[in-house]
Amino acid sequence: MKRANMKTHLLCSAGLLAITAMGHSLPAIAQENDTSADEVSRTLETVTVTAQFRDQQLQDVPNSIVAFTAQDIEDAGIRSTEDFIALTPNVSFDNSFTYLNSFVVVRGVTQINNADSPVAIIVDGVPQNNQKQFKMPLFDVEQIEVLKGPQGSLYGRNAIGGAINIVTRQPTNEIEGFVSGGLSNGSGYRMEGGISGPVIKDQLMFRLSGSYYETDGLIENAYLGRTVDTVDHDYSIRGKLAYTPNDVFSLDLRAAYTDARAGAAYDAVVNSQLNPDFRSGNDSNDIFAPASNLAGITEADILDLSGKASLDMGFATATYILGYTDLTETYRSDLDFSNPDQPTFGPFGQLGQGQNLSLDLLSQELRFVSPDERTFRWIAGGYYLETDRSLLTRGFLDLTGSVDQFDTGIAIIDRSEDNDNTAWALFGQAEFDLNDRTVLQLGARYDEDERNQTQGAAGPVRTRSFSAFQPKITLSYDILPDVLGYATYSTGFRSGGFNAPGVVLDSFGDETLTNYEAGLKTGFADGNGTLNIAAFSSESEGFQFFFVDASTVSQIISNLDKVDLRGFDADFRYRVSESFTLSGGVGYTDSEIRSIGNAQLESYLTASGVDTDAVIGSRSPKTTDWSVSLSGQYVRPVRSGLDAVLRADYEYQGNKYWQIDNLDVRDPVNLLSLRFSLESDIWSASLWGKNILDEEYYADFNPAEYAGAPFDLGSQARPATYGVDFKYRF
Template structure:
């Protein structure tokens, strides 16, 4: 017999290793067990309680795919911003242009946020929707739990969400004094300090919690024009929370949240094609974290949010009211030609205000046989957007005008008013072995574009008539689950998703400015298993989503970007998550995700090419993670992580691509009752990879936003 040499791709080799780690690892405990105490290695997998479905329940009993990150995991994994969450969730990814004040792409199961309109993936912090594309780089601290749900969630959540929801729960005030402080120093001159204090003002009646964060670091990118960094970052944030419980059945929870991001460089990017950039600029050498621009730019983001949650409890019914207000001001300025040619600069601004009110009436968490929820939601948001192109020195001299004379500008106010009634119920029967869940949402969405104008140098202002449209949609959900026993549950669900219409302010033609709603039908089939004796938990889910009028970012020309309905598309894939307690001190967690998303029949307006069958841009085909953690009773701690990200295209033509890559992280520590100290290292192999890219349309070519290089830091925490 002739043996042929087997060649595995990087992804195939990674999958083989992960499958061995996730499924063959139950044999490992035999190596750790001792003859004197054969059960000494055993460690109970903790029950994970979530509130993703607006009531407390075991995560293994939720009839949908959900990933939960506890406060311990958040600290162990050094999750510092909302953009760090994706590393621990299958079929989720996030990218940005490098600017923290600009919008970010959140992708979940092939559904993605784009340049305008509503986000496909919603961010909730303490029941309050941060429903803006510019809110996905928020600092995280003093967090109790993060829950990531997949698929449409409109029958449970006030603000509608088509692709999924990130539900963040902060730590509440308590009836005992609590205080802690943390400090971190690292390379790139990173310095971070956070503090928290919580205490009762009146026992069992009135308590407060205050937390704050300050962080700075030097930039990763060097500007060869002047030798300076162009992406230094500074973060300031604070949370305040007051909890008042005048009686056993009534509570008032008042929260304030504020943060400010202040960074150098409007779009801290680097050339994707180094040779082209060197030929244009005359540079002889250029590494992955270098660029040459004569204008540095600035990026700022300021956000303030306040909310009041009131809960009144009757014997069998709870009433919840959530009132919230939020404002955000974002601005970034950048070198518009991305070179030292001094042609033009650019300024982008977004100022938004939003008000939301939600009422929920629901059954008690303890009701097992029949659970139900009814809700009403109102949301009103106004967003003032604008861009300005100014002449830099070269163009100004050519035109004989002062430096930074305005050459092109556009502005407009996008309005969004949403009203919805929603509800969901679950009936259990046959001794609670079967569960039938039904939900329905009626949504009415009003979108407006007002005060829109566009003016070019030497021309007159083009003022567009105010635009308005109102759409309504019925969004049903149906799910059936079967509990084979207390540890195994299978489920199937179908739900209709909806992403509202809207307007792109950056284009003069009203017919091109408008885009229609995106509507999807999402199917999911899953099984959740837990084996207490083996200390093993394995969850598997498959999904299929049919999307009509898929919304995406479209370039009409190199200076005009709009939102458009590009195609109908079918998306399918699967995700596997597993957790195993090897010994009392050693645990392993991991996941594998796969998403297939391709464009349907659509002709690009700029290239006039039909991209049917091409992979959807910015959607990784595969992702995977493996996390090994050791913690013993003497205080020793170690955590090792491996994350794999499959290939990703940055355009519909599938010409610009980041190949698959793997990242490795490690954390070592010593933990005591009052204090901890850790040594943390991210991207150990200093992998160089692109997370986002776009075509500038200039001789500079494509620009890329790079992933973080290798970083090392020392962390110290103290608890009073």
């Protein structure tokens, strides 16, 4: 669907201006203290974050952070990872291939499939150490914090692009709970619920919550005549116990389980050998529907167990965190992404593919955090991780159009591998109040990671070790009472590893990032507004990127020698009146590939038809140059105790560069969402729509030169979605 960008901008702006033009009423965001409709404070909510392992006000932390409180999550209808990423400048999130798969990019640092994430994902203090754990239903969540820029000194490996801290709601000392549900187009159905209260008053408390989602999908396969982005079921349940026998000791226990069955790999063949000069990746010019004869499917389940014990020792609080994850994901799908009426591999006929992934992770962390009120504050700790990952990959002849052929059919590729790694780290951070207005922060971390891969059931074993020292220095200065300036030197590290045995590039190296950043965090309009700006300049050595070799059914990771990343973030929130709040942000990332520096990779790319000379000076893969978000929320009382809330969210995604030669670029995308709610203290009802302009674009795109096949592959993003939500609290 082709649309002029100017027209889309005008439509989006008109929606927000319409909200602005309305009269005066209640505040659009939560206040620190309960107030009546006639007694409303004009100040914004004070947000407390735990990004540096201690409670701090958001505006006092010298770091680029976007935080979403429980009220923000409720107001914006945030239900998934993708929802809050859309409101965060310089961060993008793309769904791709399997149901749990996703590609997150932070300031140009890119997610790698079946490998370490570019951001550290922390849920209730426990690191989520696999890419498949990032895409999750967000229910019963208290707060989300997105830190941008390397956070290696505290969060270690994988925090090369930043960190995301998700805090779920804690058990309460009084009985409370909620039930919510919703319907959406595509026969979508969602339900959530939770209950919390004391087991032993003031000492032992519990919280139990869960969610369920299913949909028939909205993306239709033109050959099969059915939708392929279905979710047969996705249910999660989470239980928490909090034990606080006295003022100095606390123990938190958490268990969570997720089970899902959904579609997979509904990519469409965009071009073929018949038109090899055709370039694609654009949103409105060449959107093709999937037309494969083999409908893909994903089955996944995740078990998470964790415990956190804290002891106030006077000179410091000691915290021990234990986390365990058991994750499995299987997918089956087409490999040629075509059908018998339109074959793409010629004499090879129809082909299928699939993988069985099994993952066990055990992590432990012990840290000591000094009291907050001292002029010298410090953090010290250690971390340990064990990972056991097995992967079975098969390509097979598709003779019957059934995914069961993965187990019973004729295999043309059958490859198994076991990847084990042991990682440990020591870290520390110190803060010095040089005077009443100046703080110096020094941090450092040493990480060591040993990787082992066993090929086949009892094949040869490969071993490699990776290590890094990650320092961080930050100087912050209170320029004015409401203006904080800071300058940071920080580093990040992402471990290397092994590709599948027998592929053209059998291993990849680690990636390190050196970042220089300067920022301002400001408040204005007597507490009614905040404006935060950060500029960064980074150099990546060993930049990791991902591509596919379909000829060996292989997902391959390799390294680019040097990539420069420069840009800025800005976010603001302004309470225009007691009834209207405006918020948003803008981000820009200018990436440049300086050198490939890998002879084996250059040889492979050249053989695949890539002009490696043209790669130098290009932007890094999956990078979006501009990102803009703008939200307006208006609240009006309908009667005593009942409010009407109107909210509009606009997102602009600039040019997206799919691969390292920049020949395939997605045009800018404009997304507009609207939400209208009636809210009381105990219930709410909402009508909502996402992507209401029905923008058509690719969520993921793999050019032929990087897909190992004679065609480009494009995966459609979801079209316009709309629905109704209900919630009851008790």
